[in-house]
Amino acid sequence: MNYEVVIPAAGQGKRMGAGHNKLLIKLRGRPIISHTLKVFLEDSSCSKIILAINPVEREIFSDLIKDLDPNKPISLVHGGEERQHSVFNALKSADEGGIVLVHDGARPFIRQSVIQQLVQTADSSGAAIAAVPVKDTIKKVENSKVAETIERSSLWSVQTPQAFRISLLLHAHAVAERDCFLGTDDASLIERLGKEVRVVQGHYDNIKLTTPEDLYFAEAILRNNQKGQ
Numbered sequence: 001m002n003y004e005v006v007i008p009a010a011g012q013g014k015r016m017g018a019g020h021n022k023l024l025i026k027l028r029g030r031p032i033i034s035h036t037l038k039v040f041l042e043d044s045s046c047s048k049i050i051l052a053i054n055p056v057e058r059e060i061f062s063d064l065i066k067d068l069d070p071n072k073p074i075s076l077v078h079g080g081e082e083r084q085h086s087v088f089n090a091l092k093s094a095d096e097g098g099i100v101l102v103h104d105g106a107r108p109f110i111r112q113s114v115i116q117q118l119v120q121t122a123d124s125s126g127a128a129i130a131a132v133p134v135k136d137t138i139k140k141v142e143n144s145k146v147a148e149t150i151e152r153s154s155l156w157s158v159q160t161p162q163a164f165r166i167s168l169l170l171h172a173h174a175v176a177e178r179d180c181f182l183g184t185d186d187a188s189l190i191e192r193l194g195k196e197v198r199v200v201q202g203h204y205d206n207i208k209l210t211t212p213e214d215l216y217f218a219e220a221i222l223r224n225n226q227k228g229q
Contacts, residue, residue: 003099003119004048005040005161008086009033009061010079016211021057023105025209027218032209034068035108041070043112045119048072050093051105052079052086084182084189088173094166099123101161102169102186106209109221110202115161117200122163127190129163130202131156159202162186168195 009023016022023033040046049070053061055078065074077093079086087102094100099122103110114130121128134155140148162185172189176182183189187197205221207214 001099001119001123002045002047003101003115003163004050004094004166005046005101005103006050006052006087006090006094007033007036007103007105008052008079008083008090009105010052010054010057010086011083016209021054022209024060025215027108027209027215028222031064032108032218033105034064036103036105036110037068037070037074039108039110039112039115040103041068041072043115045116046072048095049074050077050090051075052077052090054079082182084173084176084186087186088177091166091170091173094170096166098166099163100166100169101163103161104208107160107206108209108218109205109207109225110159110161111206114200114202114206118161118163121198121200122165125196125198126168127162127164127187127195127197128200129185129187129197130159130161130206131199132159132202132204132206133157156199158185158187159206159208160185164190 012021024031027035040049053076061076075093077090080089099119118128118130134152134157138150138152139146140150172193176189190197207217209218
């Protein structure tokens with residue numbers, strides 16, 4: 001079934017240390033965001049892409065979209081002070097009804113098979129997130145001392161996309177705005193309403209490019225994907 005996707009792209013990514021929007025950093029000669037957009041542009045089930053951007057970068061993103069020569073609509077909306085505000089602004093441009101995905105622009109390696117599972121699961125249950133089981137030992141630390149070793153068998157590392165019925169996510173954002181609540185991700189806003197969020201197993205290559213070191217891993221993933229093709 002068809003879906004729309006919201007991609008917040010207004011952040012500056014200070015941990016990347018680039019001095020500008022990290023999504024514009026070149027990876028194999030193309031901006032990171034172009035790699036991410038390509039996944040959805042090539043998915044026939046994606047009917048619309050909504051980018052939440054910094055208004056001062058509108059011309060940059062407009063030119064970038066022209067270079068991609070998209071085969072489906074890509075809308076630009078103004079982002080907000082926080083990621084959550086950017087997503088809410090973008091959701092207001094989504095068509096009513098159906099399924100919407102929220103995806104980090106800095107995760108260019110999401111697979112379409114995972115997207116399809118997320119859309120199907122959200123259609124039946126209302127909300128679904130991509131995640132992978134935690135592999136490392138996790139310890140709770142207080143004042144630089146180990147307070148507890150956490151049992152990891154039930155711990156999952158959450159990724160994006162996260163998929164929702166559009167009406168449900170809009171309601172969750174409206175309630176959060178009313179209550180001045182800032183969640184850690186969109187799924188947390190759904191959880192706050194007491195609604196079920198299902199988990200779809202993602203893949204470990206679906207990394208978020210956050211620090212300069214992540215760019216080395218990204219190059220390795222691109223090389224591996226190229227060999228696979």
